[in-house]
Each structure stands twice: as structure tokens, then as C-alpha cells.
């Protein structure tokens with residue numbers, strides 16, 4: 121089947137049906153920021169903000185999104201927004217949440233519910249920000265944390281992170297005579313969050329906007345900690361066409377490289393957008409320069425491991441029924 | 442009315458902080474400051490203070506949570522020591538640049554290694570250039586008073602800068618002293634509620650912590666420097682108000698027997714109290730010795746220092762920290778720079794003392810001052826000396 125046609129039907133159908141009614145017309149993350157062409161992370165943030173609405177405070181870790189959106193004296197943010205450093209978005213958000221709570225209790229600010237939302241890239245979340253995030257989740261702050269996972273430290277020039285997939289070429293994991301790119305398997309961050317026993321964990325991708333926004337809305341409604349891991353395509357870092365951003369996200373999901381699911385109070389559920397059968401992984405990786413050097417054997421290993429991880433996930437999904 | 446109490450100073454510091462009604466406290470345990478947050482958590486648990494106490498998983502997060510709370514418009518407080526302060530280091534300069542008036546107590550402790558839980562000033566000195574206001578207490582009463590003053594100074598609309606109050610680990614934190622503890626009504630009268638100039642509010646969204654390109658970074662530094670220098674005016678005002686309300690006088694450099702002194706010693710922190718006894722002894726012997734106790738470290742009181750040393754022939758500066766590979770201790774470096782342009786200035790000697798909890802006794806201070814007294818005629822060869830090194 122012609123893939124382009126398939127995307128058009130899937131995506132646009134959904135939008136015709138839901139978008140006009142459900143999606144906030146207001147832009148809280150304004151155009152004119154300095155993200156690269158075809159940036160999935162900026163799109164995801166725009167969608168997230170629409171789902172969150174105005175009674176929200178955003179705490180941003182250092183990274184691409186902070187840099188492209190707040191070049192003084194300009195700002196793309198129409199929501200109250202704070203950035204302090206790279207490793208501490210969840211800790212700053214802890215303070216914001218606690219501050220708003222106590223000020224509201226003491227009658228020093230308006231008596232209304234404002235959601236605190238921490239955001240960061242994969243580096244700022246799964247590596248250097250992991251300790252702060254673990255602490256914030258474990259303490260049970262009423263906060264949503266969204267990781268925008270573009271699978272490397274993009275802001276500093278495509279270095280590998282703990283979320284970089286197997287085999288990918290990065291500027292610190294380059295393929296060469298003695299190396300085949302990134303040797304490690306992507307850290308399973310959503311699973312680590314599940315292990316914190318928080319009420320809500322989900323994976324998402326900007327290529328499924330309605331699904332992503334619904335998950336953000338659900339997380340917003342939970343009074344307690346919640347976590348969304350949003351795959352965010354980075355054409356610059358993945359060495360793919362900037363116009364392929366949406367398609368690439370869908371291929372990541374359809375091949376099972378990045379499955380969409382939710383874990384509500386420990387119960388796993390596959391998201392509705394997951395296909396019945398997974399596409400071959402090659403459909404996804406052959407379009408990206410970062411995997412160009414992989415041999416058929418390596419692709420074979422990659423494919424088997426994706427299947428294995430998917431099977432592990434499905435076991436959890438089935439046992440949750 | 443203030444109450445006379447006998448209490449461990451760390452606990453008194455916590456009581457004083459609680460009287461300032463902080464909204465958010467975020468802290469992580471490290472000796473020797475730990476009794477401050479422990480006692481605050483007790484005060485919150487007893488319901489005496491309505492605050493959110495965040496038991497963060499690190500000092501980096503303690504300071505980050507304080508930043509977030511302050512950004513939300515809340516009054517934020519923390520305390521730490523040594524490795525904890527260094528663990529926070531990344532955030533400290535960001536907080537002052539963002540003009541978030543967080544107040545922190547530092548129970549000063551040596552830096553590892555070798556690992557030492559005992560006192561010196563190498564922790565705060567390693568964080569000297571972060572744009573915070575730094576006060577140094579010499580005893581329990583000053584600790585209580587400065588903790589309360591710190592909030593008023595930090596949150597003054599002309600200042601809006603984070604402020605740290607330094608007290609020597611163990612030598613102050615763990616010592617029981619008699620103190621006057623103000624009551625709630627007195628503190629409420631002295632300290633107005635915190636009014637942030639920008640807060641995270643959906644009705645009026647602000648972007649806090651934007652990216653500064655080279656066209657703005659220098660100006661941001663300049664404005665931070667200006668406001669820190671200008672804060673001295675506010676500090677002096679606040680100290681005047683304190684004196685009027687509570688009758689205890691504070692000044693950047695407190696003199697002791699200094700008026701006619703030919704040999705002056707300068708100390709910072711608790712050792713000033715021991716040095717006073719040395720001065721008393723030397724005066725009995727007929728030596729014109731005096732003492733200057735530095736209480737305001739940042740912004741540095743240049744004018745006050747020049748004035749204070751005018752009549753002296755020799756100035757002995759003590760430091761509880763060494764700038765490795767540099768020209769001695771950080772206090773002496775500052776003092777030398779301050780006096781360099783003066784036409785008439787005393788000979789300056791620098792002793793590095795009390796590192797990692799090494800005791801410095803009255804006799805030791807007397808010996809230092811006696812040796813220094815000769816330096817007027819015989820210029821010392823070395824810019825500084827580490828005092829009392831065991832051969």
C-alpha cells in the first residue's frame with residue numbers, strides 16, 4: 121500500500137472529526153521561534169500547550185526548546201514559563217508546585233487550580249535530570265513531566281544520550297573502523313517512571329496529535345505526579361528530510377520501535393493508534409542517515425530486539441486486562 | 442517581647458527563620474547545618490509554621506526548588522554546608538542573576554578532601570563570586586538577628602538578591618548560647634510580606650530565565666554588579682532599623698579596642714570572640730592592639746575598611762581558607778586590593794588559620810599579633826603564612 125496515502129487518510133480523517141471541536145484555537149507557544157525546519161519537538165510543545173490550556177506554569181530544562189524560544193528580549197511563551205538550568209527542571213517544578221500550593225492555601229494568590237508542568241529533552245530527563253525527576257515523582261508533587269525525546273543531545277550538536285537508539289550514529293558515537301555507532305539499547309524511561317508507582321505514565325508522539333493531546337489532558341486532570349514520554353522527531357539530528365517529520369514519527373510507532381501505550385495505576389493499555397501487526401523496522405530506519413552505516417546483520421539484531429521489547433510490553437498489557 | 446533563651450545556635454537559627462514565615466523550605470542533610478532544617482521540619486510538623494517542607498533528593502534540587510518557589514512568588518529558605526554548597530553551585534549564580542531573593546544559612550565547613558566535617562570558610566569562599574549578599578555571624582545572637590535581617594535585605598525592592606548567612610560549623614552551629622529571641626509580633630513588624638516583582642501567574646505570563654546572547658550578557662552582569670553594590674545602602678538601613686527596634690547595633694566592620702590601636706587584627710566569623718580575649722591580654726601588657734570583625738563579606742565594605750585601618754601601622758588579616766597557588770587567603774586578597782591605592786596604609790600580614798576545624802586559641806592570636814607588631818620595622822618576606830603547621 122502506498123504509505124503516503126495511508127498517512128493522509130489516517131491523520132486527516134482524525135483531524136476532520138475531532139480537531140475543530142477539541143483543539144484549542146489559542147496559541148500558547150507562538151510562531152516565530154528559532155527551531156529548525158520540520159522540528160518535531162517544537163510541534164509537540166505547541167500541541168501540549170493547547171491541551172494544557174492557560175492555567176499552567178511551564179518549567180523548561182536547558183536544551184533546544186529553551187534556546188529557540190526565549191532569546192532575550194523575545195519569547196514564544198504565552199504561558200508563565202521558567203528556566204533555571206539543564207539538570208533540574210523537575211526540581212524547579214517541585215518548588216513552583218509547592219510555592220503555588222502554599223500561596224493558594226494562605227490566600228496570597230487567587231484560589232484556582234494551576235498545573236505545574238516540567239519539560240525537558242531526553243538528555244535533560246533520562247541522563248542528567250534523572251535524579252531530580254526521580255525525587256520529584258517519588259515525593260508525589262502534583263506535576264506533569266513531559267520528556268521530549270529526540271534521541272540525542274541535539275542542542276549541543278547531536279551527542280548520544282541514554283535514550284539514543286541502538287546503532288545510531290551521533291557525534292560522540294560515530295561509526296568507524298572500530299565502532300558501529302551507539303552500542304547500547306535505549307534506556308526504558310517510561311518503565312522507570314512506572315516503577316515510581318505514579319498514577320499515570322504514557323508514551324506519545326507528535327505524529328498522533330489527538331492521542332498526544334488526550335494523554336496530556338488526562339495527565340493534567342490527575343492530582344499527583346504523571347509522566348509522558350513523547351518521541352519528537354529531529355530531522356537535523358536524525359539526518360532525514362525535514363518534511364518527513366510526521367511520517368518518521370508514525371513509522372517509529374508502526375514498526376514498534378516506539379510503541380504508544382498508557383500505564384494507569386499500574387495497568388498497561390496499548391493506545392488505539394497501535395497497528396495490529398508491526399511493520400518491518402527497516403521501513404523506519406532506512407530513511408534516516410543516522411542508521412545508514414548499519415549492516416544487514418546489525419539491522420537483523422535491531423529488528424529482533426524491537427520485537428522482543430514489544431513482546432515484553434504486550435505481556436504487561438495482556439496481564440493488565 | 443523578645444525572650445531570653447539558652448539554645449543550640451542551629452536550632453535558634455531555625456526558630457529565627459520560622460519567625461520570618463517562609464512559604465517553602467527545601468533542604469538536604471549535611472553536617473554541620475543539618476539541625477537547622479531538622480528543627481524547621483519539626484516546627485512545620487508541630488503546626489507552628491504553615492510552610493511546604495520539600496525533602497529534596499540533593500542540594501542541587503534544594504536550590505532549584507527554592508528558585509522555583511521564589512519564581513512562583515513564595516518566600517523560600519534553605520540551609521547547607523561544604524559539599525552541599527558546591528553541589529548547589531550551578532544554581533547559585535543563576536538565582537542571583539534571576540534576582541530571586543532566596544535566603545540560605547551556611548553552616549561553614551571545610552571542603553573535602555581529605556573529607557572533613559569540621560569548620561573553615563573554604564565552602565563559601567569557593568562560591569565567592571556568585572552575586573549573593575554574604576553576611577558572617579560571630580555568635581548565636583548575630584546568627585538569629587542576621588537570619589531575620591537577611592529576608593528583609595534580600596526582598597527589599599531595591600535589592601531582590603539572594604542572601605546567605607554564614608555561621609561557623611560546630612563552633613557556632615552546635616554550641617548552646619544565651620540569646621534574645623524576638624517574638625512573632627516583633628518580627629512581623631520588622632519584616633514586611635514578600636512582594637515579588639514578577640511571579641509565575643497565568644493572568645500575567647512572564648518568561649523567567651531567558652537566553653542571553655552576547656549583546657545582552659554584559660549588561661546583565663553590569664546590572665547585577667550595580668544592584669549588589671547598591672545593596673550596601675539598604676543593608677545599612679536595615680541594620681539601623683534593627684538597632685532602633687531591638688537595640689543591637691550592626692555594622693559592616695565591628696571594631697573592638699580599635700580606636701587607638703597600632704596593630705589591628707581582622708577576623709571573620711566566630712574566631713573574633715577568641716581574638717577579643719587575646720586583645721584584652723595584650724592591652725594589659727600595654728600593647729596598643731585592636732580588632733576588626735568583618736560581618737559583611739559581599740558587598741565588600743571598601744570605604745568602611747579604609748576608615749577603620751587609618752591609624753594602624755600593622756594589619757593582621759586572618760583567613761580560614763587558602764586560595765591555592767594564589768596570594769594567600771581570600772579575605773586578605775580583598776583587603777590588600779582595597780588598601781592598595783591608599784597613600785598611607787598599614788603593613789599587611791596574612792595568617793591562614795583554623796583550617797578543617799584546627800583550634801586557634803587565645804595564645805595563638807597573641808603570638809600572631811606579637812609577631813606582626815615587629816613587621817612594621819621588618820617587612821615580612823612572605824605575603825602569607827599558614828599558621829601552626831605541624832612539622
Ligand SMILES: Cc1ncc(C[n+]2csc(CCOP(=O)(O)OP(=O)(O)O)c2C)c(N)n1
Pocket residue numbers: 161182183184185206207240241242243244245270272273274275276281531
Ligand atoms: C550541567 C550542564 N551540562 C551540560 C550542559 C550543556 N547542554 C546544554 S543543552 C544540552 C543537551 C540537551 O539535550 P536534550 O536534553 O536531549 O534536549 P534537546 O536539546 O535535544 O532538546 C547540553 C549537553 C549544560 N547546559 N549544563
